[in-house]
Amino acid sequence: MLVWTGVATDTRVLREARALVAAGHTVHVVGRGVPDGFVPPGGVTVASAGRPPAAQTRGRDLTAPERVARWALLPVHVGRRLAAWHAQTEALARRWAAAGGPADVVHAHDFTALPVGARLAEEWGVPLVYDTHEYWVGRPVEGRPAPLRRRREARLEAALGARAAAVVTVGEGVARALRADHPGWPEVVVVHNTFPTRADDAPVASPPRGFVYAGRLAADRELEVIAAASADIPGEVLVRGPADAEWLSRFDPGRARVEPAAPLEVVDAELVAAGAALVTHSDRWPNHRLAMPNKLFHAVSLGVPVVATDVGELGAAVRRHGLGTTYRPGDAADLVRACRELAAGHAEAVARVRAARAALSWEHDADVLVGLYGRLGAG
Structure with missing residues (x-):
């Protein structure tokens, strides 16, 4: 290889x-x-x-x-x-x-x-x-x-x-x-x-205590939208991952907490403790409209429901398997709406994610x- x-x-x-x-x-x-x-x-x-x-x-x-x-x-x-x-x-x-x-x-x-x-x-x-x-x-x-x-x-x-x-x-x-x-x-x-099926199924916080984005910090990831929405998203907003240094120097995270990349087990624990994942990217590039991000499958493996950008294959997969809620790309107010909607129906969303894990393993x-x-x- x-x-x-x-x-x-x-x-x-x-x-x-x-x-x-x-x-x-x-x-x-x-x-x-x-x-x-x-x-x-x-x-x-x-x-x-x-x-x-x-x-x-x-x-x-x-x-x-x-x-x-x-x-x-x-x-x-x-x-x-x-x-x-x-x-x-x-x-x-x-x-x-x-x-x-x-x-x-x-x-x-x-x-x-x-x-x-x-x-x-x-x-x-x-x-x-x-x-x-x-x-x-x-x-x-x-x-x-x-x-x-x-x-x-x-x-x-x-x-x-x-x-x-x-x-x-x-x-x-x-x-x-x-x-x-x-x-x-x-x-x-x-x-x-x-991700592999997990033998140690940690209980997911429900209702959610916060929302976690775990992935690369760079342009075209909708991170500016997360920052703009952060003051009105219920609970803590955590943005964690490897960063483009020049992009990060100009990024205003709002109320979101920005942390560097961490070992997978650390991110696992943060997602389960928060109870909800942010799976976001822009609608600007063809690759984004076709992509199925690792972040989605990571959250599913933990039984954590998601709020995802309604873009191409990503939005379709979330709806098809009932993995959470979606919001319009670039729309901070709609992201807040999707986070609140997920929080309101969180227990049902967790059950749907758990039911989908066999097909997405x-x-x-x-x-x-x-x-x-x-x-x-x-x-």
Whole structure:
């Protein structure tokens, strides 16, 4: 497996690796800036290429020239770091293969790993699995728009995806878009970002004591709407996650409490103690309209109902399974209304979420992934 993340907190990569180990495979992962001291699950080994992203903390406000420079140079900076990671990843993968023989499958997570994954799969004569965690061509733009770079990436993704033995993605919305964009691609399989069924079912606070957003803190996440609504949302409002430092320096949280990323067990406890989750993102980008956020499945695994932005696949899933309430994107007053509505019918919402957990569990999605690998072996 190849992934441009630190692996240690990448729940999708680790869940997929564990599922494949449980089915009898061994898994070697090459990540990016893997933390020192990280101990992978049994049957999984991990190598680290490149440096981790810069520390993301609230600091001084950037000056106007500094903001312009950051905006202009970000695509160039990211491109250089990605190219360096590709070179180091290839070298590490070849060294690993020389010691024990090449892999049976190369599993590239997201477009960032796809070019090096395709080269290794071709070199070793083995199947390539492309696991795209989002609709890459429809993702938000960070920094200066780079339309030529994005067009080159789209063409490269189309060409390399066609060489894959299978494509995996996170939800039916992204899968439909990929099938429509690339009719010549192989099978597109949906493996959701669900969480395992929990043996220790902690009681959820009811009525809710507060509302928790647990995810990345950056633009296009509706965090400004949460801040604007925070004075009128019943109970405490907690916003926790890794932050874009420049965005955070300009963010006024209102009454919401902002905290950095924390281990999963800490966030679990906060969600259960609050009794309600905020699952929000904008309606600005195609990827957001197609996405099924990890935050949704995290809350469901704990039996915690949600207030979600009524956007595309996310809003449809909340209504289909009765997971909570929805609000209009960008509308702080409607967010307050949805929070109050959830609080008023909270006990019934908790019961509906618990009833939906069997269909929205990792056990089902792990079977889909393992079945795909079985078909690759048969081929």
